[in-house]
Amino acid sequence: MHPLVPWFAATARDLPWRRPETTPWGVLVSEFMLQQTPVARVEPVWLRWMADWPVPSALAAASRADVLRAWGKLGYPRRALRLHQAAAVIATEHTDVVPSDVDVLESLPGVGSYTARAVAAFGYGKRCPVVDTNVRRVVARAVHGRGDAGPARARADLADVEALLPPDEPTAATLSAALMELGAVVCTARSPRCEVCPLRAGCAWQNAGRPEYTGPRKAPQAFAGTDRQVRGRLLDVLRGAAAPVEKAALDAAWSDAAQRDRCLDSLLVDGLAEQLDDGRFALPA
DNA sequence: AATTCGTGGGC
DNA sequence: TGCCCAAGAAT
Structure with missing residues (x-):
């Protein structure tokens, strides 16, 4: 060697x-x-x-x-x-x-x-x-x-x-x-x-x-349509926003409501996002 | 031990 | 074009 x-x-x-x-x-x-x-x-x-x-x-x-x-x-x-x-x-x-x-x-x-x-x-x-x-x-x-x-x-x-x-x-x-x-x-x-x-x-x-x-x-890793993709979309909205966003802004990022809400919740759990008292969402302080 | 977790470029 | 891959870690 x-x-x-x-x-x-x-x-x-x-x-x-x-x-x-x-x-x-x-x-x-x-x-x-x-x-x-x-x-x-x-x-x-x-x-x-x-x-x-x-x-x-x-x-x-x-x-x-x-x-x-x-x-x-x-x-x-x-x-x-x-x-x-x-x-x-x-x-x-x-x-x-x-x-x-x-x-x-x-x-x-x-x-x-x-x-x-x-x-x-x-x-x-x-x-x-x-x-x-x-x-x-x-x-x-x-x-x-x-x-x-x-x-x-x-x-x-x-x-x-x-x-x-x-x-x-x-x-x-x-x-x-x-x-x-x-x-x-x-x-x-x-x-x-x-x-x-x-x-x-x-x-x-x-x-x-x-x-x-x-x-x-190794099993091929799917991406399209997975939670990983949805989380990425949601986080991209938060990263790009200068101010906290209404939930409607996140709703626009993915059409499947159930999956979207589940992913948003997982982002909150992971500390990658947070919800303010007024209900809006943002990257964590 | 098998899954989950982002994103994008190269072939 | 779709698939595979890229200096992994946590669960």
Whole structure:
């Protein structure tokens, strides 16, 4: 796996959260935004976010409405709320310093196994296996000779990557980033660019003749007509409104009244919206 | 362990 | 065009 280190040094994308001046807080923010959202859409939002809220306590002091507006259309807006909550915990319980310990990180709202390890590795240069969908695919192919990663197996996946990391901490951290980069730009899910892959010579999948993936397929995720779409429509109305809106404005966003009301209620429960005393609706203060 | 949770671009 | 996918987490 060592060929990945010089390859990464030579070809890595110049992403703003990878620049040397980026703080662990900047890394944490980027990882929240990158959960299920492509790099290209995250970049401009991250830049403005860090300018507005350069430290956790600054974000913690902002209103949820401001946070949700800044999050914009990145999707899964509950992530924005969890980041807001995590910032408050960091500010009040960790003296405004992002934790470097994986277990402490994982205790923060919205921080799971991947994000905790990414912050430890990319924010603090630790030797720490980082397993995301890209890394699982690279390991499945290069190490196991399978066309794709099957269902996640947390412990086994971590052990696979742990075995690849060199002893040297900064080199291990760089390799972690390189594995993700390879999966993102070369060893992609569809149409992998094996011709330019630095691992080609030793890749188990390549050497096996690139057999097709045979394992279980993940169930395709419907979107049109789901609550997820309706919630998105409703929240888009609230995000775009300069003042609280009447219910009629939300009614116009989706025709099925029962589904619409159920989704509005779920937004209230999630803290993504609130109803004022006069009956109007708005992003939460 | 299987579902739910947004949004949009690429093929 | 419709389908698949994108640096996951919580339940």
